[in-house]
Amino acid sequence: MSLVIVLAVSLLANTAPTQETGDFTYNGFRSANLSLDGSAALTGNGLLKLNNETKQKGSYAFYPDAITFKNSSDGAVHSFSTTFVFAIVPEYPVLGGPGFTFVIASHREFPRAQPGYFFGLFNETNDGNAMNHIFAVEFDTIQNPEIHDIDGNHIGIDVNGLVSVKSSPARYTENNTPGFRNLSLISGKAMQVWVDYDGAQKHIRVTLAPVIVDKPNTPLLSLPLNLSPIFKETMYVGFSSATGALSTSHYILGWSFKVNGQAHRLDLSQLPKLPYMKKKQKSILLTTGLPFICLFLLSIPVFAMAYAIRKRRKFAEVLEDWERDNSPHRFKYKDLYVATKGFRDQELLGAGGFGRVYRGVLPTSRAEIAVKRVSHESRHGMRQFIAEIISIGRLRHRNIVTLLGYCRRKGELLLVYDYMPNGSLEKYLYNQPKVTLNWNQRFRVIKGAAHGLSYLHEGWEQVVIHRDIKASNILLDSELNGRLGDFGLARLYDHGTDPQTTHLVGTHGYLAPENTRTARATTSADVFAFGAFLLEVACGRRPIEAREEEDAILVDWVFSCWDKGDILEARDPNLGTDFVADEVELVLQLGLLCSQFQPTARPRMRQVVQYLEGDLALEELSSLGISKSRLQFAYHEGFSRSGTSSPYFVDKAFSQTSSVANSVLSGGR
Structure with missing residues (x-):
C-alpha cells in the first residue's frame, strides 16, 4: 500500500517523460532531469532560473530527449500542448532587459548565437534563415525597433528569426468579463502561459493570465500556422534566455507538455515560491544599546535634528511633478554616491566642457556604470534639457551606448550610462x-x-x-x-x-x-x-x-x-x-x-x-x-x-x- 502511495505522489510531482509520447509534467524542478547550459540552474527550492547576473550571456534549459513531432507517413506535425508558470524579476523596477522564449528547436546547442535581444537563439547572419528550424514564443521586456517590436512589454510568435509573425502587448481576459486587461511582464509576479497547436487545423494559440486566474477562453494570440516546414521529425523543447546590459531574472516554476493531447494541469499548490528580497538584519548596536541611544537622543534633540537635516540635504534630490510620469529610470543619488566611492578622483574617467565622468559599481547589482555629472546651468532651460534626455534615454540599439537613467540633485544632473571597458x-x-x-x-x-x-x-x-x-x-x-x-x-x-x-x-x-x-x-x-x-x-x-x-x-x-x-x-x-x-x-x-x-x-x-x-x-x-x-x-x-x-x-x-x-x-x- 505504501509503495502505491509513493508511486502516485511521484507521478503527480514529476511525470516520467517518454520520447514516444512527449508527455511530462514538472510541478517544480527539485528532482527534474533537464539539460542545462549557459547560466541556467536549478535552485534549492526547485525553481528553474534561466540566467544569473552575468552580462551578455545565453542560457538554455531543455527537456533532455528528442520528441517525435511528425507522422513518418505524411510529414504532418502532431498536435501538442504546453503550459508553464513563469516570473520575470527585473534589476530595476521600471527597466526590463532582454526576455526569454519557450522554444522548440531541432537541436539544443546554439554555439554561434548572440546574447541580448537575440535570445541566445540567433545571430546577425542566420536571423530569418529557414534552415534554423526554430519555433519560439518570446516574452520580451524591451522594445527593439530594428526587429519591429511593438512595445517593451509584449509576447510574440517567432519562426526561424527575431521578427515575430504575430505579437501582442501582454494582456489577458477573465471569463465572462469582456475586454482585455493589461499585464506587466516585469512585475515580478507569477503568470501562467498555455501554448496549443492544432495539427489538423494547423493553428497555434497562445494564452496568458495571472497564476491565480483560470485559463481564459480567449487566447492572446491566435494564428493559422503550418509547422510542417519548420519542424523536423524529432525536435527538442525547452527555454532560452540571454542577458544584456541590464540584469533581469527569469524563473520557471512549473512546466507541463504533451503531444497529441492536452498538457496536464499544473498543481499550483506544489509550485516552489519565488525568492523575496532579504530584509537587512537589525544592527547589533540597536538591539543591545537601544536604551542608551534613546537617552542620547532625548538629551541632545538639537544635535540629532541638525544631523538628520544635514544628512537629508547631502542626498537631497530634485523631483518635479512632470518628471514622475515622463522620465526614464531615476537612480537614487545615494546609490550613485556609493557606486563612485563618493565621486573620488581615483574613479574619474575624464573631464571636459560637459562635466566630469566617473566609473561606478552599483551597490546592489554590482553592475559597472559610467556616471556623468552635468551642471544645471543650461541656456535651454532644465525642463527642455530633461525632455531631450527622456527621448534619448529610449534609444535602444546594439551600436549605441545605452543611457540607463539619471538623477537630479541641487545644482547638478547625473546621467548614468553603460560602462564601456575598452574606452574610445x-x-x-x-x-x-x-x-x-x-x-x-x-x-x-x-x-x-x-x-x-x-x-x-x-x-x-x-x-x-x-x-x-x-x-x-x-x-x-x-x-x-x-x-x-x-x-x-x-x-x-x-x-x-x-x-x-x-x-x-x-x-x-x-x-x-x-x-x-x-x-x-x-x-x-x-x-x-x-x-x-x-x-x-x-x-x-x-x-x-x-x-x-x-x-x-x-x-x-x-x-x-x-x-x-x-x-x-x-x-x-x-x-x-x-x-x-x-x-x-x-x-x-x-x-x-x-x-x-x-x-x-x-x-x-x-x-x-x-x-x-x-x-x-x-x-x-x-x-x-x-x-x-x-x-x-x-x-x-x-x-x-x-x-x-x-x-x-x-x-x-x-x-x-x-x-x-x-x-x-x-x-x-
Whole structure:
C-alpha cells in the first residue's frame, strides 16, 4: 500500500517523460532531469532560473530527449500542448532587459548565437534563415525597433528569426468579463502561459493570465500556422534566455507538455515560491544599546535634528511633478554616491566642457556604470534639457551606448550610462597605442558606427542628429564592438519636418561647411562628419593636423592618392600587410564621397550601411563628380590656416574639442 502511495505522489510531482509520447509534467524542478547550459540552474527550492547576473550571456534549459513531432507517413506535425508558470524579476523596477522564449528547436546547442535581444537563439547572419528550424514564443521586456517590436512589454510568435509573425502587448481576459486587461511582464509576479497547436487545423494559440486566474477562453494570440516546414521529425523543447546590459531574472516554476493531447494541469499548490528580497538584519548596536541611544537622543534633540537635516540635504534630490510620469529610470543619488566611492578622483574617467565622468559599481547589482555629472546651468532651460534626455534615454540599439537613467540633485544632473571597458576608438589610433586594432576589427567598428548612426537618422520614431561624430566618441565594449556615445550635442526633430537653426557646435575637422552659414543640425552634416571619421580610421590620422607651414588636410591626401591611381597608399601604415584591399579601398572612397561640399551630393546613412555590407555597389568616384575643389572647399571654409575654429560660429560652451568624449563611459584615462 505504501509503495502505491509513493508511486502516485511521484507521478503527480514529476511525470516520467517518454520520447514516444512527449508527455511530462514538472510541478517544480527539485528532482527534474533537464539539460542545462549557459547560466541556467536549478535552485534549492526547485525553481528553474534561466540566467544569473552575468552580462551578455545565453542560457538554455531543455527537456533532455528528442520528441517525435511528425507522422513518418505524411510529414504532418502532431498536435501538442504546453503550459508553464513563469516570473520575470527585473534589476530595476521600471527597466526590463532582454526576455526569454519557450522554444522548440531541432537541436539544443546554439554555439554561434548572440546574447541580448537575440535570445541566445540567433545571430546577425542566420536571423530569418529557414534552415534554423526554430519555433519560439518570446516574452520580451524591451522594445527593439530594428526587429519591429511593438512595445517593451509584449509576447510574440517567432519562426526561424527575431521578427515575430504575430505579437501582442501582454494582456489577458477573465471569463465572462469582456475586454482585455493589461499585464506587466516585469512585475515580478507569477503568470501562467498555455501554448496549443492544432495539427489538423494547423493553428497555434497562445494564452496568458495571472497564476491565480483560470485559463481564459480567449487566447492572446491566435494564428493559422503550418509547422510542417519548420519542424523536423524529432525536435527538442525547452527555454532560452540571454542577458544584456541590464540584469533581469527569469524563473520557471512549473512546466507541463504533451503531444497529441492536452498538457496536464499544473498543481499550483506544489509550485516552489519565488525568492523575496532579504530584509537587512537589525544592527547589533540597536538591539543591545537601544536604551542608551534613546537617552542620547532625548538629551541632545538639537544635535540629532541638525544631523538628520544635514544628512537629508547631502542626498537631497530634485523631483518635479512632470518628471514622475515622463522620465526614464531615476537612480537614487545615494546609490550613485556609493557606486563612485563618493565621486573620488581615483574613479574619474575624464573631464571636459560637459562635466566630469566617473566609473561606478552599483551597490546592489554590482553592475559597472559610467556616471556623468552635468551642471544645471543650461541656456535651454532644465525642463527642455530633461525632455531631450527622456527621448534619448529610449534609444535602444546594439551600436549605441545605452543611457540607463539619471538623477537630479541641487545644482547638478547625473546621467548614468553603460560602462564601456575598452574606452574610445581614439586611443587605439594615435600616440603609439599599446594595442593596435587590425583591419578586421576596424572594419567591424566602422560598420557598427554606421548602423548606429543610420538608426538615429531613420530607424527611430524621431530624427536624432548626433552632431559630434568622431573617433573619440566611438566607444568599444568588451568585445571591441563600436558604439556611438556622448549625446551631449544631439538634437531631435520629427520625421518630415525641417530642423531649426541652433548654436553651431562640434569639433574642428568634422564640421560640415554649410554649418558655418545655417547652423542647422541636419543628417547630411552628420554624414560629413562620418566621412571624416571613415578616413580617420582607415588612415590613422586626424582630419586636420597642425603643421608649421600649413595645416595637413587628410581629405586632400586621400584624394591625391586616388587621383594618381593608388588610393591604398593613404592607408594607416600600422595595418602592415594584413588587410583586405577591397574593404580598405571601399572605406577610403566612401570617406571622400561623404566629404563633398554639397550636402545633396552626400549619401544617406542608410546607403552608407548598404555599401559597407556589400548590398549596394559603389560607383566609380569619377562618375560621381568627385573633384579636388569640391573636397577642399568643404574642409577649408570657415577655418583659418592656423587650424583653429573661427570664434564667431563655434559655441563657447563646446569649444573644448576634446570635451568629455575622450574617455566618457570608458575605462581609458
